Structure formats: C-alpha cells, structure tokens
Amino acid sequence: MYSQLKKYFHILMAATTVLTINGCIYEDMKPCFEDDVDITIVNDWALAPDADPEGIAYTFYIDGVKDHWRFDFPGREAGKVILPTGHYRFIMYNDDTSGVRFESGDDGTMVATSRPGYILEGLPGWNSNDTITYTREKVLICPDMMWSGSYSDVTVTYDQLTYSDSTATYTSRLSESNPMQLVTKPRQIVATYSYDIINVKNLSGVKRMCAAMSGLAASLCVNNGLPSSQPVTLPVKAVKSGDSSISGKFFTFGLPRATRAPNLLYLFVWLTDGRRYVYEFDVTEQVVKASDHLNVHVVVDSLSLPESIPDESVGTFDPSVDGWTHVVVNFVV
Incomplete structure (x- = not known):
C-alpha cells in the first residue's frame, strides 16, 4: 500500500512541475530523471535595448551529440527551464522570422539565410509574371530582423552552472535564496x-x-x-x-x-x-x-x-x- 501511495505521489509531483513551466516547448522530449536541474534564463538587453521580438527560442545542444533541448518563451523575457546535468552549447534567437530559413549543424552552430526570390519582388502586387534576369548574382x-546570443560551453551540475563565451566565463551557484541563473546578452545581428x-x-x-x-x-x-x-x-x-x-x-x-x-x-x-x-x-x-x-x-x-x-x-x-x-x-x- 505504501509503495502504491509513493508512486501516486511522484506522478502528482511530476504533473505539478510540468504545469508550472511557462511557455516552454520541448523538442524530442526525453524522460525526466532525478538529475534534472532547474535553471532560470535571464535576458540582459543592454546591447539591444529597443528589441521587440514576438518570441524567442532557447536551445541547448548536448555537447558532441546532435540531440538538443529547446524552450520557447513569448516576448523578450524568458523564465525557468529544466535540464539534465551535462555539457551543452547554448544559442538563443527570436523565432518570429517567417522570411528566414535555418540550417543547424551537429556542433550547435546555426546558419540563417532566406529563400530564393526575383529581382522585381519588391513590386507592390508582384506576381511570377513580373520577372527579369538582370543581375549575375x-x-x-x-x-527579417533578428537578435541572438550564445555560449560555446555550458556545464550544468546539481548545484552549479558554468557558461562561457569568447570574452569571459560566468558561474552561478545554487543557494536557498537564489536559483541558478543563465544570463544572456542578446544583440542585433x-x-x-x-x-x-x-x-x-x-x-x-x-x-x-x-x-x-x-x-x-x-x-x-x-x-x-x-x-x-x-x-x-x-x-x-x-x-x-x-x-x-x-x-x-x-x-x-x-x-x-x-x-x-x-x-x-x-x-x-x-x-x-x-x-x-x-x-x-x-x-x-x-x-x-x-x-x-x-x-x-x-x-x-x-x-x-x-x-x-x-x-x-x-x-x-x-x-x-x-x-x-x-x-x-x-x-x-
């Protein structure tokens, strides 16, 4: 009887945890394990104070593996995410880009481009009959407008988060009063x-x-x-x-x-x-x-x-x- 009640308790706790996550979408969702860690993503918009994205995707690529965890939040602010302990590459970018195509590599790099077009496509009411071959390019x-931020090396443990870019290494430690925080510095690209x-x-x-x-x-x-x-x-x-x-x-x-x-x-x-x-x-x-x-x-x-x-x-x-x-x-x- 005790084991059955314990099972129901864990199910209830898992459901409660899912309901408290705001605006997150998990791609290729993995099962939750006991080594999952809560991390709060905080965006520092000092480099792009006027940015107004409709939403932002936050992706953690498992180091050396193509699998990744993606979290989507509306607007320009993020929130809490749950990750297994491990090593990651991190990238964030606004996901309200209908005119942009993305190509991602296994190493966590991502390339943005746009679709092929026609030189007269800037014409109001343009259609495929309005065409001319005028440029060799x-x-x-x-x-679309884009903002992004990234960290090449992110290490998640039970009580410490370490992340670095080309300029510095940052550390956030878990305490009773403060959760572990990953502070991003998005900029216009x-x-x-x-x-x-x-x-x-x-x-x-x-x-x-x-x-x-x-x-x-x-x-x-x-x-x-x-x-x-x-x-x-x-x-x-x-x-x-x-x-x-x-x-x-x-x-x-x-x-x-x-x-x-x-x-x-x-x-x-x-x-x-x-x-x-x-x-x-x-x-x-x-x-x-x-x-x-x-x-x-x-x-x-x-x-x-x-x-x-x-x-x-x-x-x-x-x-x-x-x-x-x-x-x-x-x-x-």
Missing part, C-alpha cells in the same frame, strides 16, 4: 538599410516602381553574427516620398565577410505610357564607410526621369521581351 528575399533618392524630376509620370541592391551577404552564422562570403542581390520596395523623392527600407545580413562585390542600387520604373527604365547607382562607398554597419543609410541626389507621353502606350510588361532602357547614373555623394 543570386537573388534572395530580404530576411541583422542590419537595417535605407535609401533616399532626392530631387527626382517627373515623378508624377511613374505608374509603379521597385528597387534592388547587390553585393550583400547571402547568410550569417546566428551564433556569432558573422556573415557569409557569398554576395547576393536583394529585391526591395521603392515608394514615393513627397513630390520629388523615392525611398525604401529593408533588412539584410550586411556585407559579405570576404568577397568585395559592388553595392549597386537598382531602380526599376514603369512610366504611365508603358516605357520601362532601370537606373543603376553605385552606392558602394556610402555602404562601406557607414559609421554603423547595422544601420546604413544611402542618399542619391538628383534623378531626371523622362516625361510620360500623354495618351500614348508602348505596350504592357512582357517578360519575353527585354524592353528596358538601362541608365547608369553618376552622382556626387
């Missing part, structure tokens, strides 16, 4: 680029337009924020900003780590009379010399568009016919 869509084309003449004759930028990184390592060396072209939006300006804003993995490809800003313009123009601006110098590589802004001054011819049409867009007038614009920064 691979075209990928823009990623995806850059925000924006552009303005000012003093534009004959903007009223534009029916629709979009843009693209070349020479940007295809992916980055989520663990350390380092971009890949492959340059790609990203399709982006272009909108009228007043009567004589065009602007756009987008997310990117930044500049490639090794390859130095030019950063060309392309503006694709459809006039109301049906004529199509693509304008090319070399903004490499502005991008490379930006004071903050996570927030880059480029400006192009002066663009003279052709006047749209009233009551005249030269046909609609036909992807089987080139029909584009290419103009390289030299401008002074």
Whole structure:
C-alpha cells in the first residue's frame, strides 16, 4: 500500500512541475530523471535595448551529440527551464522570422539565410509574371530582423552552472535564496538599410516602381553574427516620398565577410505610357564607410526621369521581351 501511495505521489509531483513551466516547448522530449536541474534564463538587453521580438527560442545542444533541448518563451523575457546535468552549447534567437530559413549543424552552430526570390519582388502586387534576369548574382528575399546570443560551453551540475563565451566565463551557484541563473546578452545581428533618392524630376509620370541592391551577404552564422562570403542581390520596395523623392527600407545580413562585390542600387520604373527604365547607382562607398554597419543609410541626389507621353502606350510588361532602357547614373555623394 505504501509503495502504491509513493508512486501516486511522484506522478502528482511530476504533473505539478510540468504545469508550472511557462511557455516552454520541448523538442524530442526525453524522460525526466532525478538529475534534472532547474535553471532560470535571464535576458540582459543592454546591447539591444529597443528589441521587440514576438518570441524567442532557447536551445541547448548536448555537447558532441546532435540531440538538443529547446524552450520557447513569448516576448523578450524568458523564465525557468529544466535540464539534465551535462555539457551543452547554448544559442538563443527570436523565432518570429517567417522570411528566414535555418540550417543547424551537429556542433550547435546555426546558419540563417532566406529563400530564393526575383529581382522585381519588391513590386507592390508582384506576381511570377513580373520577372527579369538582370543581375549575375543570386537573388534572395530580404530576411527579417533578428537578435541572438550564445555560449560555446555550458556545464550544468546539481548545484552549479558554468557558461562561457569568447570574452569571459560566468558561474552561478545554487543557494536557498537564489536559483541558478543563465544570463544572456542578446544583440542585433541583422542590419537595417535605407535609401533616399532626392530631387527626382517627373515623378508624377511613374505608374509603379521597385528597387534592388547587390553585393550583400547571402547568410550569417546566428551564433556569432558573422556573415557569409557569398554576395547576393536583394529585391526591395521603392515608394514615393513627397513630390520629388523615392525611398525604401529593408533588412539584410550586411556585407559579405570576404568577397568585395559592388553595392549597386537598382531602380526599376514603369512610366504611365508603358516605357520601362532601370537606373543603376553605385552606392558602394556610402555602404562601406557607414559609421554603423547595422544601420546604413544611402542618399542619391538628383534623378531626371523622362516625361510620360500623354495618351500614348508602348505596350504592357512582357517578360519575353527585354524592353528596358538601362541608365547608369553618376552622382556626387
């Protein structure tokens, strides 16, 4: 009788423990053992005070094994997780990234990239008929904003948590008044680029337009924020900003780590009379010399568009016919 009551008591305690976990999702859930340890994850947002993720995934990769434990919490704050004692690699990143694809390695590293796209995909109401082969680089869509943090070495014992990164080693000991804490230091790893084309003449004759930028990184390592060396072209939006300006804003993995490809800003313009123009601006110098590589802004001054011819049409867009007038614009920064 005593053993049966003891069995029921352990079942009740296990159920109570599960109910007290807030917002956690366990991937490939392992059975709970007596060596499981409570750890509280605390996020220190000093490096990204304005971050506003919808949710964050916290993953512990078992050292030397592909298996992992993942916990998901809504918003920018975490909470308590339960882990077996052992050695881990830790990575956290926001999981509200529909435009990002992830590739994880057995060693706990993770690479973020985006899906293949079309150079005119920044066009409002874009469809697959709106296409043109204009760049030699691979075209990928823009990623979403991302924040991440990681520790290369995490050791969990019954009464002590030790974790380290490239700069320091941290220790948290269990006491009656304080639980063991893992303090993360997430930071922004995806850059925000924006552009303005000012003093534009004959903007009223534009029916629709979009843009693209070349020479940007295809992916980055989520663990350390380092971009890949492959340059790609990203399709982006272009909108009228007043009567004589065009602007756009987008997310990117930044500049490639090794390859130095030019950063060309392309503006694709459809006039109301049906004529199509693509304008090319070399903004490499502005991008490379930006004071903050996570927030880059480029400006192009002066663009003279052709006047749209009233009551005249030269046909609609036909992807089987080139029909584009290419103009390289030299401008002074």
